Amino acid sequence: MEHHGELTPIISLRHVGKTYMSVHRSNEVVRDVSLDVAENEFVVLFGPGQCGKTTLLNLIAGLQLPTAGEVYVDGKKVEAPGPDRGVVYQTTALFPFCTVMGNVEFGPKSRGVDKKTRRERAQYFIDLVGLQGFENSYPNRLSGGMRQRVGIARAYANDPKVMLMDEPFGHLDAQTRYMMEAELEKLWQKEKRTVVFVTNNSEEAVYLADRILILTNTPTHVKEEVRVDLPRPRQYSDPAFLAIRRRIEELCDDTL
Amino acid sequence: MKKKLDVEKMTYAVLAIACFFIFWWFITTFTPAKETTPGPVEVIQLLFTSFFEPIGSHVITGHLLVSLRRVLVGFSVATVLGIVLGVAMGASKWAEAIFKPIFELLRPIPPIAWISLVILFFGIGEVSKYILCGIGAFTNVTLNAYTGAQNVDPELVGCARMLGTSERDIFFRVVLPSCTPQIFAGMQVALSTSWMAVLAAEMVGAQEGCGWMIQRGSDTLNITLVMVGMIVIGCVGMLLAAVMRVIERRLCAWNIMES
Ligand SMILES: Nc1ncnc2c1ncn2[C@@H]1O[C@H](COP(=O)(O)OP(=O)(O)OP(=O)(O)O)[C@@H](O)[C@H]1O
Ligand SMILES: [Mg+2]
Numbered sequence: 001m002e003h004h005g006e007l008t009p010i011i012s013l014r015h016v017g018k019t020y021m022s023v024h025r026s027n028e029v030v031r032d033v034s035l036d037v038a039e040n041e042f043v044v045l046f047g048p049g050q051c052g053k054t055t056l057l058n059l060i061a062g063l064q065l066p067t068a069g070e071v072y073v074d075g076k077k078v079e080a081p082g083p084d085r086g087v088v089y090q091t092t093a094l095f096p097f098c099t100v101m102g103n104v105e106f107g108p109k110s111r112g113v114d115k116k117t118r119r120e121r122a123q124y125f126i127d128l129v130g131l132q133g134f135e136n137s138y139p140n141r142l143s144g145g146m147r148q149r150v151g152i153a154r155a156y157a158n159d160p161k162v163m164l165m166d167e168p169f170g171h172l173d174a175q176t177r178y179m180m181e182a183e184l185e186k187l188w189q190k191e192k193r194t195v196v197f198v199t200n201n202s203e204e205a206v207y208l209a210d211r212i213l214i215l216t217n218t219p220t221h222v223k224e225e226v227r228v229d230l231p232r233p234r235q236y237s238d239p240a241f242l243a244i245r246r247r248i249e250e251l252c253d254d255t256l
Numbered sequence: 257m258k259k260k261l262d263v264e265k266m267t268y269a270v271l272a273i274a275c276f277f278i279f280w281w282f283i284t285t286f287t288p289a290k291e292t293t294p295g296p297v298e299v300i301q302l303l304f305t306s307f308f309e310p311i312g313s314h315v316i317t318g319h320l321l322v323s324l325r326r327v328l329v330g331f332s333v334a335t336v337l338g339i340v341l342g343v344a345m346g347a348s349k350w351a352e353a354i355f356k357p358i359f360e361l362l363r364p365i366p367p368i369a370w371i372s373l374v375i376l377f378f379g380i381g382e383v384s385k386y387i388l389c390g391i392g393a394f395t396n397v398t399l400n401a402y403t404g405a406q407n408v409d410p411e412l413v414g415c416a417r418m419l420g421t422s423e424r425d426i427f428f429r430v431v432l433p434s435c436t437p438q439i440f441a442g443m444q445v446a447l448s449t450s451w452m453a454v455l456a457a458e459m460v461g462a463q464e465g466c467g468w469m470i471q472r473g474s475d476t477l478n479i480t481l482v483m484v485g486m487i488v489i490g491c492v493g494m495l496l497a498a499v500m501r502v503i504e505r506r507l508c509a510w511n512i513m514e515s
Contacts, residue, residue: 063417063418081414081418082418082420083418083419083420085418086418086419087418089411089415091411093411093412093414093415095412095430096434096511097433097434097436097511098433098510099510106416106419106429107420107421110416110419110420110421110422110429138509138510139510140510140511158419158420
């Protein structure tokens with residue numbers, strides 16, 4: 001299968017804009033964003049803090065609605081949240097009253113998948129993210145990295161068409177972060193999905209992305225796109241890697 | 257380490273109670289109060305004999321069971337109604353607009369104030385007693401369920417929506433479990449409130465119960481009996497609170513952080 005290119009895109013934004021209205025003022029956060037993401041492509045949205053990355057992701061998720069333009073996922077216009085899109089939050093947002101197993105099987109259970117099937121499926125992803133043995137633990141007993149693994153397994157177990165990840169490793173310490181990046185990449189190689197990944201860490205962007213979209217400050221739009229064609233798994237100290245990193249940082253800096 | 261601390265705490269608790277009894281004994285033996293106030297020995301004697309010599313129609317365990325039944329029925333019904341109303345007010349703007357003003361208006365009225373009205377409408381039978389025991393519990397549970405439901409993390413609800421959970425399932429699998437710790441905190445206070453209200457509930461038209469015992473004691477100037485009633489109410493109240501804590505630990509295990 002082609003990696004990206006002529007296939008019909010699975011995510012498609014057409015002249016999308018978002019303006020937050022309040023009584024006192026209106027705040028235009030996203031302006032005229034058009035982009036396509038091909039099936040099984042790993043796209044990173046890279047932009048400065050507070051530039052509207054989360055807003056853009058929420059528009060694809062359907063958690064917020066655009067004030068201009070349209071968002072299509074798999075050919076259908078996005079008008080509400082739905083299980084064809086999986087979300088991994090920076091804050092993890094695990095259900096604190098569910099065990100690890102309860103969290104991972106939450107989606108399939110909601111959609112009426114029978115117990116045996118959903119347990120097997122949940123167990124598969126729990127094993128895949130390396131949490132075997134913690135099935136019956138509650139989230140408040142887990143470390144930050146482990147919680148993020150549960151979040152990823154939960155999104156995967158619901159079998160979404162596209163994965164939306166909002167700085168999932170933003171709160172982790174550097175060491176855990178490297179480990180999680182490597183594991184996410186392995187997981188993605190094994191269970192190919194379309195991923196839209198938000199970050200403001202250039203190293204993370206270059207390590208993971210097929211394609212990096214550089215966003216400007218608010219009102220945000222796509223300033224540039226940078227393809228990363230390095231073989232995986234990538235080496236952080238590889239000169240080509242560092243060159244791309246420098247390039248996207250400069251592009252991003254110019255926008256400040 | 258933890259075990260040792262527990263033992264230490266227990267020792268202090270026992271010592272404190274012992275000191276209280278010694279103080280009581282001292283006051284009622286060596287000061288003028290001894291003319292009017294019964295000492296611990298008399299009270300404990302009466303407490304023991306009351307296990308086989310009936311006071312009024314029952315021995316003391318009979319009175320205790322009667323009171324417990326009144327409290328538990330009132331408390332349970334009040335808890336269910338309180339959870340329904342509180343969660344409804346917290347989850348729906350309409351329910352909040354309709355019920356909150358009435359609730360806020362009625363909330364400050366203490367259960368004792370209701371006695372005459374309740375008797376007027378429901379007579380002096382058991383129903384009145386259930387209601388009087390339940391009123392205080394109802395306000396406590398409602399209020400806690402309400403704040404609990406208001407503070408459900410919107411991110412969790414959004415997350416459930418993304419996973420394809422129906423609105424009905426979101427209510428039962430996200431909103432309700434999110435407020436259980438708060439509801440339990442309310443139920444603990446509510447149970448003691450109900451148990452305290454038993455005295456008021458048994459003040460009029462009752463022939464049995466711990467509250468009645470105290471009432472009867474003060475009518476016949478039998479202070480020893482009043483004190484026996486007080487001790488029983490105190491001990492059972494303490495036990496009920498402990499039982500609630502055990503149930504809470506079971507149901508809200510996910511919310512308990514161990515240091
Ligand atoms: N629900 C909302 N209502 C009003 N304004 C909002 C809302 N969400 C975000 N904003 C505004 O939109 C702008 C961009 O916010 P957003 O969270 O999308 O940026 P971000 O790039 O994800 O930021 P961060 O780097 O902190 O994650 C901010 O100025 C914020 O105040
Ligand atoms: Mg953000």
